[in-house]
Amino acid sequence: xxxxxxxxxxxxxxxxxxxxxxxxxxxxxxxxxxxxxxxxxxxxxxxxxxxxxxxxxxxxxxxxxxxxxxxxxxxxxxxxxxxxxxxxxxxxxxxxxxxxxxxxxxxxxxxxxxxxxxxxxxxxxxxxxxxxxxxxxxxxxxxxxxxxxxxxxxxxxxxxxxxxxxxxxxxxxxxxxxxxxxxxxxxxxxxxxxxxxxxxxxxxxxxxxxxxxxxxxxxxxxxxxxxxxxxxxxxxxxxxxxxxxxxxxxxxxxxxxxxxxxxxxxxxxxxxxxxxxxxxxxxxxxxxxxxxxxxxxxxxxxxxxxxxxxxxxxxxxxx
Amino acid sequence: xxxxxxxxxxxxxxxxxxxxxxxxxxxxxxxxxxxxxxxxxxxxxxxxxxxxxxxxxxxxxxxxxxxxxxxxxxxxxxxxxxxxxxxxxxxxxxxxxxxxxxxxxxxxxxxxxxxxxxxxxxxxxxxxxxxxxxxxxxxxxxxxxxxxxxxxxxxxxxxxxxxxxxxxxxxxxxxxxxxxxxxxxxxxxxxxxxxxxxxxxxxxxxxxxxxxxxxxxxxxxxxxxxxxxxxxxxxxxxxxxxxxxxxxxxxxxxxxxxxxxxxxxxxxxxxxx
Numbered sequence: 001x002x003x004x005x006x007x008x009x010x011x012x013x014x015x016x017x018x019x020x021x022x023x024x025x026x027x028x029x030x031x032x033x034x035x036x037x038x039x040x041x042x043x044x045x046x047x048x049x050x051x052x053x054x055x056x057x058x059x060x061x062x063x064x065x066x067x068x069x070x071x072x073x074x075x076x077x078x079x080x081x082x083x084x085x086x087x088x089x090x091x092x093x094x095x096x097x098x099x100x101x102x103x104x105x106x107x108x109x110x111x112x113x114x115x116x117x118x119x120x121x122x123x124x125x126x127x128x129x130x131x132x133x134x135x136x137x138x139x140x141x142x143x144x145x146x147x148x149x150x151x152x153x154x155x156x157x158x159x160x161x162x163x164x165x166x167x168x169x170x171x172x173x174x175x176x177x178x179x180x181x182x183x184x185x186x187x188x189x190x191x192x193x194x195x196x197x198x199x200x201x202x203x204x205x206x207x208x209x210x211x212x213x214x215x216x217x218x219x220x221x222x223x224x225x226x227x228x229x230x231x232x233x234x235x236x237x238x239x240x241x242x243x244x245x246x247x248x249x250x251x252x253x254x255x256x257x258x259x260x261x262x263x264x265x266x267x268x269x270x271x272x273x274x275x276x277x278x279x280x281x282x283x284x285x286x287x288x289x290x291x292x293x294x295x296x297x298x299x300x301x302x303x304x305x306x307x308x309x310x311x312x313x314x315x316x317x318x319x
Numbered sequence: 320x321x322x323x324x325x326x327x328x329x330x331x332x333x334x335x336x337x338x339x340x341x342x343x344x345x346x347x348x349x350x351x352x353x354x355x356x357x358x359x360x361x362x363x364x365x366x367x368x369x370x371x372x373x374x375x376x377x378x379x380x381x382x383x384x385x386x387x388x389x390x391x392x393x394x395x396x397x398x399x400x401x402x403x404x405x406x407x408x409x410x411x412x413x414x415x416x417x418x419x420x421x422x423x424x425x426x427x428x429x430x431x432x433x434x435x436x437x438x439x440x441x442x443x444x445x446x447x448x449x450x451x452x453x454x455x456x457x458x459x460x461x462x463x464x465x466x467x468x469x470x471x472x473x474x475x476x477x478x479x480x481x482x483x484x485x486x487x488x489x490x491x492x493x494x495x496x497x498x499x500x501x502x503x504x505x506x507x508x509x510x511x512x513x514x515x516x517x518x519x520x521x522x523x524x525x526x527x528x529x530x531x532x533x534x535x536x537x538x539x540x541x542x543x544x545x546x547x548x549x550x551x552x553x554x555x556x557x558x559x560x561x562x563x564x565x566x567x568x569x570x571x572x573x574x575x576x577x578x579x580x581x582x583x584x585x586x587x588x589x590x591x592x
């Protein structure tokens with residue numbers, strides 16, 4: 001074997017032999033990509049805020065419009081704010097429990113290697129890739145024509161009560177659409193709970209259910225709420241799923257039960273931009289409505305984020 | 320199945336130098352084999368553990384000592400691929416019988432893990448957790464048992480003024496003693512300890528060892544350890560495992576001074592493993 005000698009320290013510098021071009025270009029590229037995204041977001045927001053702000057007033061957000069709602073001076077978006085808020089809240093009430101229970105089944109109970117589990121996971125992933133208009137058609141076919149109509153027949157309703165578009169069906173359709181988001185987020189947070197905690201609980205004679213309810217779920221709550229936030233963000237601006245399942249072009253009053261139809265901000269933006277008799281005149285109104293939609297989406301997210309921050313703070317006091 | 324084999328196996332255990340043959344043993348492990356899928360991790364282990372003694376399981380990593388320990392409170396049930404042959408009797412009852420309630424078993428056989436795993440709750444809530452699970456809800460009762468358990472775990476003096484602050488704020492050694500307090504709060508008969516001091520510094524380790532010597536008066540303790548001195552200092556009986564086999568089981572004095580097997584001698588003197 002040859003003897004290996006260490007090189008003498010003297011005479012060797014620590015300067016790189018040549019400039020590291022690949023690293024330089026790659027870091028530059030990532031920086032540029034980030035800048036581009038920020039720029040696009042900035043342009044969109046700035047455009048909407050600057051053009052929408054002049055049309056915004058208390059009267060605008062608190063008025064129920066008359067049948068002809070293309071006049072900025074008299075119209076308002078109260079029913080749309082109410083409608084969008086209700087459909088998002090009702091969706092959340094349905095999607096969180098169903099999503100969380102499904103995720104608990106998949107992570108805690110389902111045998112990992114079985115065909116059924118793999119099919120279930122594949123189904124969840126595919127559900128996330130289905131175009132939202134397909135969900136809209138599904139909602140019409142399943143919730144309204146199947147469940148709703150049969151419910152009417154069962155209850156001997158003289159006219160359609162359940163078997164017609166309604167805020168309930170729109171919310172359920174949105175819930176089906178956002179289910180994968182909640183399931184995946186919950187699964188991830190359940191998997192992040194250390195095995196040691198589960199074992200400690202089981203070794204004390206807790207059942208699996210007790211362990212999940214008392215140890216696992218409280219720890220997973222922030223992750224579950226993140227799923228909820230993502231679901232709200234996605235659902236708030238969606239129009240396609242509610243198109244056939246509950247949204248109305250115009251209603252003279254606010255919805256007051258779950259079987260009522262509703263007006264919606266996103267759909268209203270679509271109506272304003274396609275049905276207006278005078279596009280130029282409607283433009284300020286359109287901007288103001290989009291600004292309200294953005295504001296409402298942010299507000300709904302903000303509420304969810306506040307709730308999550310409170311839960312985290314509570315947990316951190318113990319972590 | 321294990322029932323009918325029992326008399327013969329007890330004789331076999333005695334024949335291989337079962338030093339605990341005086342009196343009825345509390346735990347009897349009979350020809351226990353364990354498979355992970357097709358791999359056999361434990362090979363026909365038979366040994367008996369007496370009441371209120373400390374029994375140490377020693378052996379190199381992967382020899383099956385932790386696996387065997389986890390058979391005693393059926394923690395291996397959690398792993399889908401595990402299959403078990405043979406049986407374990409505690410107080411004469413086969414714990415792998417179909418009619419055994421695992422919850423009831425784990426109430427009687429507590430466990431302390433290698434990595435301290437307090438719940439992210441307050442110190443008080445950690446100890447109270449098991450009590451509440453098993454139906455003690457009256458505050459005065461829970462208070463009393465929490466204090467008593469923390470005292471028994473030699474932790475009371477350090478935490479009595481901050482029982483309601485987070486358990487995760489405790490040092491590693493304190494956390495492990497809290498886990499011991501949590502285990503003894505539900506008054507088990509047996510405590511299984513899976514390398515309880517392996518992640519602790521020498522001072523914290525010494526405190527755990529003192530504690531185990533105290534607990535031995537009330538509990539039957541099985542401790543898995545990598546630390547030969549620890550086994551020699553604390554245990555009354557020692558079982559040496561190698562590659563899934565029980566090589567030798569005898570009094571600790573015998574194992575460490577005059578073992579019957581060459582492999583045991585080599586291991587305890589540090590020549591391999």
